[in-house]
Amino acid sequence: xxxxxxxxxxxxxxxxxxxxxxxxxxxxxxxxxxxxxxxxxxxxxxxxxxxxxxxxxxxxxxxxxxxxxxxxxxxxxxxxxxxxxxxxxxxxxxxxxxxxxxxxxxxxxxxxxxxxxxxxxxxxxxxxxxxxxxxxxxxxxxxxxxxxxxxxxxxxxxxxxxxxxxxxxxxxxxxxxxxxxxxxxxxxxxxxxxxxxxxxxxxxxxxxxxxxxxxxxxxxxxxxxxxxxxxxxxxxxxxxxxxxxxxxxxxxxxxxxxxxxxxxxxxxxxxxxxxxxxxxxxxxxxxxxxxxxxxxxxxxxxxxxxxxxxxxxxxxxxxxxxxxxxxxxxxxxxxxxxxxxxx
Numbered sequence: 001x002x003x004x005x006x007x008x009x010x011x012x013x014x015x016x017x018x019x020x021x022x023x024x025x026x027x028x029x030x031x032x033x034x035x036x037x038x039x040x041x042x043x044x045x046x047x048x049x050x051x052x053x054x055x056x057x058x059x060x061x062x063x064x065x066x067x068x069x070x071x072x073x074x075x076x077x078x079x080x081x082x083x084x085x086x087x088x089x090x091x092x093x094x095x096x097x098x099x100x101x102x103x104x105x106x107x108x109x110x111x112x113x114x115x116x117x118x119x120x121x122x123x124x125x126x127x128x129x130x131x132x133x134x135x136x137x138x139x140x141x142x143x144x145x146x147x148x149x150x151x152x153x154x155x156x157x158x159x160x161x162x163x164x165x166x167x168x169x170x171x172x173x174x175x176x177x178x179x180x181x182x183x184x185x186x187x188x189x190x191x192x193x194x195x196x197x198x199x200x201x202x203x204x205x206x207x208x209x210x211x212x213x214x215x216x217x218x219x220x221x222x223x224x225x226x227x228x229x230x231x232x233x234x235x236x237x238x239x240x241x242x243x244x245x246x247x248x249x250x251x252x253x254x255x256x257x258x259x260x261x262x263x264x265x266x267x268x269x270x271x272x273x274x275x276x277x278x279x280x281x282x283x284x285x286x287x288x289x290x291x292x293x294x295x296x297x298x299x300x301x302x303x304x305x306x307x308x309x310x311x312x313x314x315x316x317x318x319x320x321x322x323x324x325x326x327x328x329x330x331x332x333x334x335x336x337x338x339x340x341x342x343x
Contacts, residue, residue, distance in 0.1 A: 004186045011190055012197040015060035019201025023056030027205060027212040035098055037213050044161045044274065044282050049210060052097040053202060054218015057169070058090045060198040061225065064191055074187045078232060081120045082225070085113045089152065089224045093216035103270050106220070107149070113224055114148035121231050128240025131316025148227040151248070154255035155223025156216060160279055162208035162288040167296040169199035169222050172247055175303040176229060179310055183237040188229070195225065208288035239310050246306030246323045250299050253327045254278060277334045284337040294330070301326060 030036065030050030037051040065086065069079045092109040095101050123140040124147070126133040136143050159165035173196030180189035202218070205211050226248065233239040245252060254277045262269045274283065281291045305319045305326075 004190065008186075008190050008193055011064065012193050015064065015194045015197035016201040018060045018063070019056040019198040020204050021056075022059045023053045023202050023205045023212060026050070026053045026055045030212065037215075044279055044288070045210070049213050051213040051215040052094065052217055053205060053212035054093065054214040054216070054221065055090075056202045056205075057166070057195075057198040057214070057218050058086065058221050060194055060201075061086055061191075061221070062090075064194040068187055068191065077120050081116060082228060084116055085224050085228055086221055088113050089220040090217050093218070093220040096220075097215040097217055106153075106216075110149045110152045110220075110224070111145070113152075114145040117148055117228055117231055118144055121228070122235050124231060124234050124241055126241070128234075129242035129245065129320055131312075131314070133240075144231060147230070148224065150256075151227035151230075152220055152223040154251055155226070156219040157255045157258075158251045158276065158278070159214050159219040160274075160276065161282055161291060162210035163203055163206050163292040164278060164295055165214050165219050165222065166199040166203045166206050167292050168248075168251055168299055170196050170203065171296060171299040171303055172226055173197075173199060175247060175307065176233075179233065179239060179243075179307070180237075182311070183233075183239070185237065188232065188236075192229070195222075208292065210288075242320055243306040243310040246302050246309060246319065247299075249302040249306075249323050249327055250295055250330075253324075253331075257331075277331055280338050281334045284334065284340075286337075298326060298330060 027050050030052050035050060035052050036048045037045070038048050039046050062083070065079055065083050068074050069076065069083070088109055092101065092106055096106065118141055123144040124136065125140045126135055127143070128134075155165060155168075158168070173192050173194075177189045177192035177196065180186070180192055199222075202214065206214065230239075230241070230244040233244075234241060258276050259269055262273070262275065267273075274280070278291050278295060281294075282288060286294075302323050305323045309316065309319045
């Protein structure tokens with residue numbers, strides 16, 4: 001462990017600085033070429049903002065993966081899957097930021113990425129929740145594919161106000177680094193810290209008031225990478241799936257509940273809207289910084305509960321319900337505030 005600490009520190013500092021520089025460069029490029037997010041009735045901002053800044057996160061991730069691959073310090077097939085997923089989603093995301101591609105193309109790309117993950121890494125065979133390992137049997141490949149596609153999309157859905165997606169990325173990267181370190185997987189731990197540092201570097205430009213947005217190039221890539229890391233963590237270290245449900249609980253709950261609600265109401269669920277809880281909080285009068293700070297703090301609480309689940313610290317049946325209680329309380333407060341102003 002002692003020998004890798006200097007490399008971790010170097011990777012964190014280098015990734016942070018690279019993210020700051022690349023995001024600034026992306027901002028200048030977007031302003032020159034007109035890659036702007038123009039406000040409309042579904043937006044949470046009121047001015048034209050450059051988008052595509054997620055390349056500032058993608059670049060450190062790609063460089064870290066290439067360095068690890070060349071060093072021969074980790075399973076080559078796993079790293080190639082990471083490179084394929086990052087490359088595929090980043091390219092599709094960048095094309096969407098620049099040209100606004102059809103949503104079916106994004107879904108096809110996500111399905112391709114998910115199939116590659118299944119073919120090389122494998123499926124999550126057991127749904128580890130409430131301290132129980134529930135066998136998924138023949139549903140395992142379908143469940144794993146849905147997990148990959150949904151995580152990729154929901155991260156994109158949740159990237160709607162200043163700092164929220166990068167804030168969650170920093171929290172998730174930090175705790176994944178801790179989890180992998182506990183399991184003596186120092187390479188994946190280092191990679192997790194790279195994601196954390198790159199997210200923080202991007203936040204320098206994305207914290208409210210944002211000077212550039214992440215765009216699909218960043219949100220799709222982060223969602224896909226986190227989904228893949230959950231599969232790798234399960235296959236290599238038997239980290240229970242419930243730990244990841246808690247780690248990404250804020251995003252999972254908001255996106256899933258909102259999607260189900262829109263489907264029940266007969267709305268076109270893939271169309272942009274302002275019905276997520278975090279968007280309703282902004283509409284109700286909270287600032288972007290207040291909402292994002294609340295989400296980050298809640299995500300840290302959920303990550304701590306996920307860590308207890310990962311460490312098998314009892315009572316295991318308590319952590320997921322407790323996390324649901326935290327999220328339910330937050331949703332209640334947002335709804336109460338929204339009703340108070342008639343929204």
